[in-house]
Amino acid sequence: xxxxxxxxxxxxxxxxxxxxxxxxxxxxxxxxxxxxxxxxxxxxxxxxxxxxxxxxxxxxxxxxxxxxxxxxxxxxxxxxxxxxxxxxxxxxxxxxxxxxxxxxxxxxxxxxxxxxxxxxxxxxxxxxxxxxxxxxxxxxxxxxxxxxxxxxxxxxxxxxxxxxxxxxxxxxxxxxxxxxxxxxxxxxxxxxxxxxxxxxxxxxxxxxxxxxxxxxxxxxxxxxxxxxxxxxxxxxxxxxxxxxxxxxxxxxxxxxxxxxxxxxxxxxxxxxxxxxxxxxxxxxxxxxxxxxxxxxxxxxxxxxxxxxxxxxxxxxxxxxxxxxxxxxxxxxxxxxxxxxxxxxxxxxxxxxxxxxxxxxxxxxx
Numbered sequence: 001x002x003x004x005x006x007x008x009x010x011x012x013x014x015x016x017x018x019x020x021x022x023x024x025x026x027x028x029x030x031x032x033x034x035x036x037x038x039x040x041x042x043x044x045x046x047x048x049x050x051x052x053x054x055x056x057x058x059x060x061x062x063x064x065x066x067x068x069x070x071x072x073x074x075x076x077x078x079x080x081x082x083x084x085x086x087x088x089x090x091x092x093x094x095x096x097x098x099x100x101x102x103x104x105x106x107x108x109x110x111x112x113x114x115x116x117x118x119x120x121x122x123x124x125x126x127x128x129x130x131x132x133x134x135x136x137x138x139x140x141x142x143x144x145x146x147x148x149x150x151x152x153x154x155x156x157x158x159x160x161x162x163x164x165x166x167x168x169x170x171x172x173x174x175x176x177x178x179x180x181x182x183x184x185x186x187x188x189x190x191x192x193x194x195x196x197x198x199x200x201x202x203x204x205x206x207x208x209x210x211x212x213x214x215x216x217x218x219x220x221x222x223x224x225x226x227x228x229x230x231x232x233x234x235x236x237x238x239x240x241x242x243x244x245x246x247x248x249x250x251x252x253x254x255x256x257x258x259x260x261x262x263x264x265x266x267x268x269x270x271x272x273x274x275x276x277x278x279x280x281x282x283x284x285x286x287x288x289x290x291x292x293x294x295x296x297x298x299x300x301x302x303x304x305x306x307x308x309x310x311x312x313x314x315x316x317x318x319x320x321x322x323x324x325x326x327x328x329x330x331x332x333x334x335x336x337x338x339x340x341x342x343x344x345x346x347x348x349x350x351x352x353x354x355x356x357x358x359x360x361x362x363x364x365x
Contacts, residue, residue, distance in 0.1 A: 003325035004123055004132035005060040006116040007048060011137040012041035014110070015093070015103030016151060038271060039151040043263075043313040044137050044304065050314040056322060056329045061129055065119035067111035068159055072118060075162035076155050076189060081146040085110075085153065097148035102138075110153040113137055117160040117303045124299050125164050125171075125256065131289065131300040133261075133321050139305040141183040141260045142208070149185065150207060157258055157303050158189045161196065164256065170195075174254035176245060177201065178237075178284060179262025179305040180272040182212030186260065187223055194220040197252045201226045201240055203265070203272050214362055224248055224363055229355065230273035233343045234280045236352045237265070241287050243360045249291050256299045257292045259285075263307030263316040267339045270308050275342060278312075278333040282319040289324060300324070 016039045025031045051057045073082055081096070088094040089107035102110070113136040120132035140156030142149040161173050174197040175190070177183035183200040190196040202212055204227035214225050226240055249257065263281065265274040285302070292300040302324060307313040318331040333339075344352060 002061050002129045003059075003321075004120060004129040005057070005062050005135070005321070006065055006120045006132060007062070007135035008064045008112055008116060011109055011113050011116070011135070012045050014041070014106060014113075014138050016101055016138065019099065019101065038308045039138065040308070040310065041137065042310045043307050044135055046310060047314040047317040048135065050318050050331055051321065054318065054329050054331050056318060056325075056327060059325055059327050059329065060321070063119065063123075065112070065115040067108060068114035068118050068154070072159055072163045073111070073114070073154065075166065076145055076158045078146040099150055100148040100153055102153060106153065110138055114140065114154045114156045114159050117156040117301075118163050120301050120303070121160040121164050121256070121258065124301050125168070130298045131292070131324055132302070133324060134301065134303045136304050139262070140303075141177055141179060141186050141305050142181070143185045144188055150181065151306070152185060155185050155189060157260055158186055160303070161258065171255045172253065173197075173256045173258065174199070174249055174252055175258045175260065176288065177260035177262075177305075178265065179260050180265040180269065180274055181207040181262070181306060182225065182227075183260055184208050184211040187211070187216065187218075187225075191216070191218040191223055194222045197222050197224070197248065197254060199224040199226065199245055199248060201228065201237070201245070203227070203274050204229055206272060214359065221363075222252075226359055228274070229352070231275055231344060231348070232352055233275040233349075234277055235343070235349060236356060237276055237280050238283055238287070239353065239356045240359070241284055243356060244363060246287065246291050248363070249295060253295055255296050256301070257288060257296065259288060259300070259302045260305045261302040261320065262305035263313045266307065266309060266312050266316050267335070267342065268309050268312050271306070275339070275344070277336065277339045278316045278319040279336065281316045282323040285320045285323040
């Protein structure tokens with residue numbers, strides 16, 4: 001069993017403009033102290049650095065990729081959008097959508113990010129490797145065919161899915177999104193496609209504010225939205241996986257499972273309030289890996305999405321990738337005891353269990 005890891009230093013060089021959290025800098029909104037933006041290269045670079053230091057990188061099949069081709073991108077995105085993006089990228093950059101600024105060369109960096117996801121999926125589908133992790137940046141799950149959104153300029157996973165389908169048209173593919181924000185772009189692209197099951201676990205009314213409701217179910221109920229209240233914590237995420245996600249995957253029987261793997265549900269992320277931990281992400285990865293083994297010969301690809309704590313994303317990512325590779329190499333979570341004490345109380349957990357059970361009943365009906 002081989003686990004592939006796909007990354008490229010050039011993706012770390014993507015410039016996302018001057019934003020403080022999700023607000024443009026200006027007026028009374030001052031720049032961040034370090035001069036950065038939430039969608040910073042540091043979370044990804046520090047994850048890679050931690051894996052180098054612990055030796056986990058040495059147990060993976062490491063690869064880069066070519067930029068996604070125009071042909072591949074056009075299966076999802078409009079030509080007018082790609083042309084506008086590419087032309088602006090040749091100059092000083094700009095902003096074509098909502099909260100998605102980019103600098104010079106942003107088009108090439110974004111197509112490389114998409115290319116990493118495409119190659120990871122292609123290598124898993126060819127049998128070259130069993131499962132894969134793509135350290136894609138910029139992320140993709142908010143991007144629509146003609147409108148970038150929420151730090152996302154190209155729909156990385158959707159392009160990779162359609163590239164796989166260009167070779168095997170009858171593929172059934174499930175996309176599980178556990179980024180803390182609703183995967184509105186992936187949902188919109190595949191909403192009318194019963195051959196693609198899309199599942200999004202997200203903090204209710206975080207981002208975007210107008211999407212992510214349970215009532216949006218798509219063709220043949222192939223879209224499942226699972227909004228959770230702030231503070232849901234470790235046990236709630238695992239309850240969702242066990243009681244809703246795994247039964248839905250078992251019923252759908254995909255040929256491939258792709259995970260939009262964001263770490264912004266983590267306890268100290270600046271853009272969420274969900275209280276997940278490195279242990280949470282590792283446990284979810286293990287559970288979905290078992291499901292993939294049972295349903296589709298282990299074919300599983302994780303594509304990096306959000307996660308904005310420079311301190312904690314490396315530990316969450318390391319735990320996830322070690323679980324994916326079934327590696328004994330660990331990076332002990334220095335925050336584990338603190339975050340364990342901050343998990344929901346018994347009274348709140350009872351409320352959360354009822355919330356998850358209501359979601360399960362809704363989607364089972």
